[in-house]
Amino acid sequence: MIYCPKCGTANRQGSKFCNECGTPLSPTGVRCPMCGAMNPTGNLYCDRCNARLIPAERVSPAEEKPERPSPPKGISLPSVPLDKEGWLSELRAEAEELDLLPEEEIPDWLKGLEAPAGPPAPEAPPPEAAIPEWMAGLEAPAGPPAPEAPLPEAAIPEWLAELEAPAGPPAPEAPLPEAAIPEWMAGLEAPAGPLAPEAPPPEAAIPEWLAELEAPAGPPAPEAPPPEAAIPEWMAGLEAPAGPPAPEAPPPKAAIPEWLAELEAPAGPPAPEAPPPQAPPPEAAIPEWLAELEEATPEASMPAEKPAPPLADIPVPPSDEIPEWLRDVEFAPPTREEPSLRPPPIVAVDVHAGVPPVVPTTVPPLLMGEEELPVTAPGEIPDWLKEAPEKEAPKEAPPEFGGLVPAEIPEWLRALQPREAVAVEEEPAEMEGFLAGLRGLLPIGRGLDMPATAQPSLPRAPSPAAVARAELLQGLLSRPLIIPPTAETREAPRKSIWLLTRFLVGVILLAAILLPMLVRLPLFGPPTAPSAVTLFATVDQLAENTPVLVAWEYGPAESEEMDRVAGPLIEHLLRREARLILVSTRMEGPAAAEALIASRLADPSERSRRIVNLGYLPGQAAGVREAIGNLDGRTEATTGLPVSQIEAMAGVHSVADVGMVVVLTAQPDDLRTWVEQVSAANPNVPVVAGVSARVELISTPYLAAGQLKGMVAGLIGGAVYEQQLDTGRGREYEYYLTSLGTAQMAIAALTVIGAFIFLVGGRKR
Amino acid sequence: MTADLIGLIVGTLLTLLVLSYILGDNPLYRLALHLLVGATVGYGVAITTVTVLRTILPALQSDSPDRVRVLIPLILGILLLFKGFPRWSAWGNFSTALLVGVGAAVALGGALVGTIIPQTAAVGSLDIWLREGLAGLINGLIVMIGTICALLAFAFAAPRQPTLRRIWNGSVGVLGQVGRLFLLTAFGAAFGMALTASLTVLVGRVYAVVIGVQQIITAVGMGGG
Structure with missing residues (x-):
């Protein structure tokens, strides 16, 4: 998060x-x-170059670790302090120890190398004669051409006037005395930089405010400036090419x-004769510059374009002059735990090569073992540096997406x-028509250019695994087919x-x-049907020519x-000379009626x-209600x-005019x-029925x-009615009844047998 | 070969095809079934068309007041045809309402007058019971008890109060169980009667096949001789 x-x-x-505030x-x-x-x-370690990102720790309980300010939210910094191991402090302590050595024990070349490692010594201004021309060149571009210096010559030099000039307001043509400088001008000079306080005006001309500013700014000046002859030769060599001509x-x-x-x-080494009187910064001061290093980007920490002194001018000391402590400190063999990030003030230099100090953030192998230290000629860059x-x-910096670096593809x-897609051959441009000048719109030629026959591919020898699989498949196919029993x-x-x-x-049943x-089977007696007898009597009482519906x-x-x-x-109704009015609510009813009437009517005329x-x-x-009315x-x-025309x-x-209503049906609803x-319609009209056996119960x-x-119900009722009427069809009814009886007995027997098998054989269906 | 003989042969073959269902569902049975259904539907459509047109057309051609009487049902019938088109089906709502309303009213009135009231009266009519002597009385009592118990068999509710519930379950529940026995007996008798009717048809068809084969053999023999 x-x-x-x-x-x-x-x-x-x-x-x-930010999703909330943007x-x-x-x-x-x-x-x-x-x-x-x-x-x-x-x-x-870095995911890309495997370099160590965080310095290895050296736990020194004696040392008090400085408190680091908590990083602001949204920025995740390494939780392990860079100086956790204290190596920086050790190096600094050793450097201080080096400074405390007697001057006669320190060689000149080492003094020159140590100078940049130590803090600047503003308290030791070099003598006038010691200021080289290159230093003047550094000062010169700091300000525009100086106007006429109003200060006395003895108090402010000309070059200082040139530096101070841009810091203050443009000087008026009329020279003003020192005491005449207004306060507003002083106010402008004060924040102009550290130049103003250090300007040594005459005591009488310096206002009080300037004295107040000057007092804490600079350390006390040395009482005796070093003589000019004390400047080492190498310093002259360093200064000569560095500065432009003054x-x-x-x-x-x-x-x-x-x-x-x-x-x-910072530009040049201080005078060795004047060691910095100030005490070395305490350990607590180390994290400050270390924090600056963390905030600075590598590009910003690249070595500045400092003028390097000519290598030839640096005196190369003999090897035996290097003290032991320096060997241990500066030429320690680089290990993996050795941090590659070095603070700028502490810089190791290959003394043999005389390479000027380089910001160690860009040069990993700064320290090498003594045994691996190659012997190089003066001015020659060692191999490790190459x-x-x-x-x-x-290596180019890979593109970052939201702080994420794409991983390397294995x-x-x-x-x-x-x-990569094969480059498609560009189609020729159309020469005419609406598509003239366009390409690739009608790729006909590609199909025409195809070869007529495909190139046969060379057969490849099958691999042993393929052969084994083929043999296995062949074995499976050669086995006899075994179909597992399915539900079907x-x-x-x-x-x-x-x-x-x-x-x-x-x-x-057929049997x-x-x-x-x-075979005539006297299994059943004569049928009985009281309702049929009753119906026969009712019909028999009908008067002749009675209409019957x-x-x-x-x-x-x-x-x-x-x-x-x-x-x-x-037939009984016809015998009774009744007039039959046939009607049906079923579509096939009239045809069935005609068929039966034709078989029963003796005289069709x-x-x-x-x-x-x-x-x-x-x-x-x-419909029934409408018809009967x-x-x-x-x-x-x-x-x-029209029925009105029929005799x-x-x-x-209506139904009230008929002598009887006869319902012949095989469905209960019709009855x-x-x-x-x-x-x-008319409850006084007698209704009789000839129904199927299934309707008898209703x-x-x-x-x-x-x-x-x-009512005549079923075959039995018909047989009874036939017996009462005696139409000569009794034998046929006897056959039907006997067959019906035997069929019923057969069904009863089959039902009993089936139930017995079901009970004995199991209840599974 | 007369038409009767052809009809006899066709009828015999169709009967055999239908009876082949005893061996399971087969194409011969399917053929006979489809012929029966198709012939029935075609015959019904023809009968309906002829009947309606024969009733309407003479009335429309006459000058009598029957013309107006037929015209209204004709319009209602035409509107009923719109039921076949979902977009225009609303036009047939009045005809449908008339049919349903009149049919329900006629059926309900007939049921009340012809079935419910007479049957209810007959169940408790001692006169009817005694018409046939002791057997009639016993039969009447059985019918009455069976009817009441059968009605109580469909009493699925019970009072909430425990005491009343126990009384209800001890009386109505027992009578309901008796009524279920009457229902089972009635259903069994109905099944037996339906089976008897089906067996009668089967006997008739078997006899028809036997007689048809005899007649066909006789006819073929006579024709060949």
Whole structure:
């Protein structure tokens, strides 16, 4: 998580802007000092160059670790302090020890090298004669050409006047005395830089405010400036090429102020004769510059374009003059734990090569072992220094995305990378038409250029693994086919048993039905049906030429049974000279009625006088109700004539004009409809029924309640009615009844056997 | 070969095809079934069309007041045809409402007058019971008890109070169980009657096949001789 430094909102890792306030978020991580790559926080080594990111620790409990300010939110810095091991402090202590050595023990060249390592010594201004020309060159560009110096010559040198001039307001043409400088001008001079306080004006001319500023700024000046002859030769050699030619004459010796010493000190080595009187900075001061290093980018910490002294001018001391402590400190062999990040003040220098100090952030192998130290000629760059830049320079900083560096792709993953697309041959440009000048729009030529036949590929020798797989497949295919039993195969025997059972039942039923035709079986007595006898008596009481409404509510599907029920009844009505008015709420009813009437009517010429077929009545109950109330408003089904013109319909207008209503049906609903509607229209009209066996159970309550005056139910009822009527079809009914009885017995026997098998054989179905 | 003989042969073959179902569902049975269904539907459509047109057209051609009486059902019938088109089906709502309303009213009135009231009266009519003597009385009592118990068999509610619930379960519950026995008996009898009807049809068809084969053999023999 990255916390916004402004609002403190937690943002996801890698966010560039705060999700709450939009403040840009600094990329978290540690930048490698060697290659510049960003690494996640917590890495000890760089993911790219494997350089150590955090210096190794040297735990020294005696030393007090300075407190570091907590980093601001949103920026993750290494949690381990860079100087945790204290190596920097050790180096500094050794450097101080080096400074405390007697001067006669320190060689000149070492004094020159040590100078930049130590703190600047502003308190020791070099003598006037010691200021080289190059130093004057450094001072010269600091300010524009100086105006006429109003100060006395003895107090302020000319070159100092030149430096001070830009800091203050433009000097008026009229020279003003020192005491005449206004306060506002002094106010401008004060923040101009450290130059003003160090200017040594005459005591009388310096105002008080300037004295106050000057007092804490500079250390006390040395009482005795070193003589000019004390400047070593090497310093002259360093100064000579560094500074540009001085355009002006150097200031007089006595006029060099203290502030100039501060400016000159970093540029050149101080005088060895004047060791810095100030005590070395305490250990607590180390983290300050170390923090500066952390904040600075590698580019910013690159070695400045400092003028390097000519190598030839640096005196090379003999090896035996190097003290032991210096060998141990500066020529320690670099190890992996050796931090590569070095503070700028402490710089090791290859004394043999005489290389000027370089900021160690860019040169990793700064310290080498003595045994590995190559002997190089003066001015020659050692090998290790040559190799160092080569490792760093060619590498380019990879693009960073939100502080993340893309990982290196391993070899195996590179092999999976898609190959570069083959450059498509550019299509020729169209020469004419609307597409003239365009390319690749009609790639016809590519198809025409294809070879007619494909190039046969060379057969490759199969690998042993492929051969083994092929042999295994061949072995599997050569095995005999074994089909595991599936649900379908398991059901096959059961299905065949079931089919056999059905066949046996059918055969038994056929045998039971056909057996009475072959053999007369006196198994059953004469049938009895009181309701049929009652109906016979009712019909027999009808007067001659009585109109009878017959509802023919069965079709060919039920005619096999119903014809033997309705046949005797219809014949009886015809015998009684009744006029039959046929009607049906079923579409096939009129045809079934015509077929039966034709078989029962002895004289077809009497049909028009005795029979009227009103045909089909749509509408079920409503149609029945409408029909029984309007019998003469229809047309005859067979002839198409209005029933009012038919003799059989004479005097019949509604159900109230008929002597009887006969319902012939094989469906319970038809019987109920007719009984209900006739009862609702005219309850005095007698209703009789000839029904199927399945309707007998429903019609019995109507018969018991007196709503039906008589009923013929099923084959038995028909047989009884036939027996009462004696039409000569008794033998046929006897066969039918016997076959029906034997079939019923067979079914009863099969049911018992099936139940027994079910109970004995198990309850599984 | 007469038409009757052809009809006899076709009828016999179709009967055998239908009876082949005893061996399971097979194409022969399917053929006979499809012929039966198709012939029935075609015959029904023809009968309906002829019947309606034969009723309407003469009335429309006449000058009698029956013309107006037929015209209104004709319009209602035409509006009923719009039921076949979802976009225009609303036009047939009135005809449908008329059919449903009139049909329900006629059926309900007939049921009340022809079934419910007479049957209820018959159950408790001692006169009817005694019409056939002791057997009639016993039969009447059985019918009455069976009817009441069968009705109580469908009493699925019970009072919440424990005492009343125990009384209810001890009376209505027991009578309901008796009523279920009557229902089982009635269902068994109905099944037996339906089986008897089916066996009658089967017997008739078997006889028809036997007689048809005899007649076909006779006819072929006579024709060949």
